[in-house]
Amino acid sequence: MVGTAVLVLGILASVFSLDEKTMPLLRSVPFEVSGVLVGVTGALSALWLLIGMWSYWWQVDRRQRGLSITWLLALSLGNWVGAVVYYFIVFRRAAYQISQIASKGNE
Numbered sequence: 001m002v003g004t005a006v007l008v009l010g011i012l013a014s015v016f017s018l019d020e021k022t023m024p025l026l027r028s029v030p031f032e033v034s035g036v037l038v039g040v041t042g043a044l045s046a047l048w049l050l051i052g053m054w055s056y057w058w059q060v061d062r063r064q065r066g067l068s069i070t071w072l073l074a075l076s077l078g079n080w081v082g083a084v085v086y087y088f089i090v091f092r093r094a095a096y097q098i099s100q101i102a103s104k105g106n107e
Helices: 002-015 029-059 065-105
Strands: none
Touching: 002 029, 029 065
């Protein structure tokens, strides 16, 4: 969640970048370095999320054939956006169910 928020802030900062005359402080080295770091960490986070969701889909997720093809298309065509949707709809639900089973077993 934090990685996504940082990615969105980095995108918004580059889209709404201010003119050098109005805000010269934003063109200083610390802000430029932090902008690069936000962009790099956001891109790497999106890449790792995509790889992780592809791996989960390939190795663990055994659904009906139609749903499997749908998620294949979402991950292939949707790129990191498809991975975010897959994470919230499929992966989190499965992880929550597994954690509930594990907590009942520990009681």
